[in-house]
Amino acid sequence: MFGFDPIELGFQNRPPGVTVGSAPLLAQEGPESVKRRAFMKDTVGVAVAGIPAPAAERTTATGPKGAVGTAHVIELREGLRSLYQLDDAYGGGDVRSLARKHLKRIERIINTTSYPDTIGRQLQLLAGETAEHCGWLYYDADDQGRARRYWGEALTTATVLSDDNLAIMVLASLSMQASHEGRPRQGLDLARAAQERAQRYGSPMLQSLLASREARALSLMGDTYTAKQRLVQSMRLVDHGERGRPSPEWAAFHGHAELDYAQGLYFTDAGHHGRAVQFLRAALQHQDRTYGRNRALYRLTLSRSLVQSGEADEAAHQAVESLGHLEEVESGRVTRRLKEVTSLLRGVDAVSAREAADQLTEYVEMSGAA
Secondary structure (H helix, E strand, O other): OOOOOOOOOOOOOOOOOOOOOOOOOOOOOOOOOOOOOHHHHHHHHHHHHOOOOOHHEEEEEEOOOOOHHHHHHHHHHHHHHHHHHHHHOOOOOOOOOHHHHHHHHHHHHHHHOOOOOHHHHHHOOOOOHHHHHHHHHHHHHOOOHHHHHHEEEEHHHHHHHHOOHHHHHHHHHHHHHHHHOHHHHHHHHHHHHHHHHHHHHOHHHHHHHHHHHHHHHHHHHHOHHHHHHHHHHHHHHHHOOOOOOOOOHHHHHHHHHHHHHHHHHHHHHOHHHHHHHHHHHHHHHHHHOOOOOHOOOHHHHHHHHHHHHHHHHHHHHHHHHHHHHHOOOOOHHHHHHHHHHHHHOOOOOOHHHHHHHHHHHHHHHHOOOO
């Protein structure tokens, strides 16, 4: 993964599947109490700048030396795959700078090296996919303006290349963002546009993901009946997932845990917080531990629903438990949910709620997320 170890960048553990390359590791300096975020800010740029470039990328006074081939594309795609794994484990906050550098590297190769047309298309597609992931990372960091910019770049690439897979991925992301920002009608239109393109792929899991995005928009629009129908269809598609074509790699996160969470949000939107708790518990139970950011978000969302359903003691317990996840996660969406839960606990007349709110407030202040 870029030739260096995630632990050397201040992360506490390696995500499963991430391997350490042969490049020298960076030594961490300073006291152990140095916060991961500050450490990342100082070291990520050094790490990426120190990675040896493939021979084809090294230039002479007369231009590029050699030509980029399949091996280079494979190396760059492995870099993107590693970014996916880091994001799943730790959230988008600390990974953004790595993703930006990876995108700039791909763009530099496109513009300064020689390659056949077939390789050029693969490089352009990879640039589009990396731009899409940059958009996701900024979305997770709650920087929606930059997320839109990167998703716009990715959608332009998908249009130029006539690549439906990339277009579906971007449309699904834009649908999610529109619902998140209170534009559910646009979120619905974007989800349906993605579904129209995805029908030819015959992937039940992909159709399930897009149906859940449509259900989220419908729920926020107040159309709970149709939203429930789409959620039921989404769950059936997951159950039948093995019968059709597999989902694209970018949709690997989608499954029972994601749908449990979607069900929880559906009941939250409808004001049925007790029923939401049931599904949010299931989401946390079913979520693979490799998805550290999602586990943190699910637990805090569960705590929110517990407060709203009158179960203050357990809400306080779940909120404090979430701090164990947050030590390794840097996500603007998670931080926003943490502050929301803290505010709700402050309004509960119970010792456990007040003590939990104090602990959450202290964490926010110490982490610099205030």
